[in-house]
Amino acid sequence: MSSDHRGMRALVRNHDWAATLLGDAADWPPELRVAVDLMLDARHPALVGWRTPGSDAMPVLFNDAYASLLGEQPAQALGQPLAAILPAAWPHFAPLVDSVLAGTPAWLDDVLLGPGTHHFNTAFSPLRDAAGTVHGFFHTALASDAGEHGRVEAALQRQAHESAEASRHRSEFLAVLAHELRNPMAPIRTGLEIMRLRADSPETIERVREMLERQTRQMTHLIDDLLDVARVTSGKIDIRKQLVDLNRVVASAVETSTPMIQGARHVLDVAMWGEPLLLDIDPTRVAQVINNLLTNAAKYTPPGGSIRLTVHKDRSDGGQAVVAVTDSGVGIPPEHHDTIFEMFNQVGRNRGLAQGGLGIGLSLVRQLVALHGGSVSAESPGAGLGSTFTVRLPLGARMAVAGDDTARQDRRTAQRRTYRILVVDDNTDAAESLSLLLQLNSHEIRTATNGRDALVLAREFVPDVAFLDIGMPGMTGFELATRLRAMPALARMTIVAVTGWGSEEDQARSREAGFDQHFTKPIAAETVSRLLAALD
Structure with missing residues (x-):
């Protein structure tokens, strides 16, 4: 087998x-x-065919196991029709594909695939969108074994069911995402119109400003969660551990969550540990964990409820x-x-009570x-009886570095100076804001909307x-x-990326290009x- 048969995920990507x-x-x-x-992700040979608008051809994608059936050049087969990559089997598969595109699953046993001598039991399942329209098929192949026929059939049916369920959950999630993005956009748009109509009313402008801040924070939090999930799932999230007192991290999370808890008229009771609890953690990420738990409690508790947070x-x-x-x-x-x-478990769960998400x-x-x-x-006596979420973290073992807090405070209170600052963004509103x-803050500013002018x-x-x-x-x-960076006169200039692109790869490219800092919008x-x- 050629080495091309390994790493189909990389080839597909x-x-x-x-x-x-x-x-x-x-x-x-x-x-x-x-x-x-x-x-x-499938261990057995699997292949996806997808119908493209305006063409009868159906390009296919396949995994490592299926690549081993296709010969020495699987990369060249990617995106080709099934008839082109398996010409010998296509006469058998053609009626099955017609059936599955009409919405009916199909299967065929004891089929010879590829240049080898192995026979396979094959199945085709329809791929549908949220409206039920068939757009393609999911094809699997397992080595023939008459004694295992029942197991193979059950496995194929389970795979088809899991594929359909995953597609349905993803479609529901996208619908909820669209809804959640529209929620803050509606009051933002209305607020801007109110500011235009009542520009002469400072009280109205102040109320609208506070509302715009709340809605912007909500949208930013939503987008940050999406990006964090993507980073964690791909193993690219940056965890920056340091020795900190967990009580202080919890206090920060409580402060962030308090407006939402108070807005729902909940009573929050907080019981900290009586002495410092030193942990080797990323304080920002752990505060995010506790904030998410408090926010979740506020969402799924009827107005006027009670929330208790304890640290011990x-x-x-080992502690x-x-x-x-x-x-x-x-x-x-219980179920x-x-x-x-x-992921996406909130979809369909108490949608009438939860305040978005x-x-x-x-x-x-x-x-x-x-x-x-x-x-x-998570523990709960049952529906309507509340719940408890418990986080356990290992205690830190190193001594804290004295003076860190004092140094940070000194930097915050240091005398500010003014700078000459260049702002470059093709979005005129972003550059102007x-x-x-x-x-x-009395800085001297110049703006440009393209690199040449900059x-x-x-x-x-x-x-x-x-x-x-960027x-x-x-x-x-x-x-x-x-x-x-190549201009001698700007050798000491600080260059900051302010962009919608925030992945680890984007940040690495920024460093290579000479950026000193990288921030995602809105900053x-x-x-x-x-x-x-x-x-x-």
Whole structure:
């Protein structure tokens, strides 16, 4: 077998799909993405065929096990029709494909596949969208074994069912995502119209401003959760551990969650541990875990309920810190205990009570806690009887470094100076809003909406700091940063990426291009202030 047979996931990811009938992978529908993920994860030979608009040909994708049936060049077979990659078997498969595209599963036993001598039992299952329309098929093949026929058939049926369920859950999730994004957009749009109509009323403007801040925070939190789940799932999230007191981390999370809890008229009772609990953790991520648990409790507790958060030490298992969040809410039915931490579990669960959400918060909690060597569990007497979520984290063993807090405070209170700052973004509103924010602190600002103009301004203006968007047409932010770095007069300039692209790969490319910092949009005023204060 050629080495090309290994790593079909990498081949699928790096294939030039834009040159095929399937088009760019970024534009694939969710049903196709789910089917391809399931197919690549399967241990037995599996293949996905997808119907493309305006063509009778159905490009196919396949996993490592299926690649071994196709000869020496599986990369060349990607995106080709099934008839082209298995010409000998196609006369047998053609009527099965017709059947499955009509919505009826089909199977055929004892089929010779590829150039070998092995016979396989094969099955074809339809791939449908949320409306039930068939767009393709999921094809599996298992080595023939008459004594195992029943097991094979059951396995194929289970695979088809899991594929259909995954596609349905993904479609429901996308519908909820669209709903959750529209929720904050509606009041933002209305608020802007009110500000235009009542520009002469400071009280109205202030009320609208507060509302816009709340809705912007909600949308940012939602997007951050989505990005975090993607990073954790791909193993690319950055955990920055340090020795900290868990009590302080919990206090920060409580402060963040309090507005939502108070808005629902819940009573929050917090019981901290009576002495420092030193843990070797990422304080930002652990605060995110506790905030998600408190937010979850607030969402699934009827107005006027009670929430209790406790922190204590458990000396078993080498010493653990335990954080428990108990609520008087809707509880967890027994049949949901095993799935409560699964992705998108909120979809369809008490949608009338929950105050929005994508159903990814608890999944993210479990994954972040696991990255710290801890565990999380859920308990509930039953529906309507409340629930308790318990996080266990190992105690830290090193001595804290004295003076860190004092140094941070000194930096915050240091005398501020003003800077010459260049802002470059092809989005005029984004450039103007960041410029206005910087001007409020008396900095001298120049703006450009493309890389070419920015280079001219930089030569004349000689900025101390540059905030650059990355995804600009023409000259990208990466190229602009590299060219700015090459100017001797700007050798000491601080270059900051402010962009919608925030993956680990994007941040690595920023560092290679010469950026000093990388922030995802929207960048908060506090972040800008801390960044500039650190330059003093």
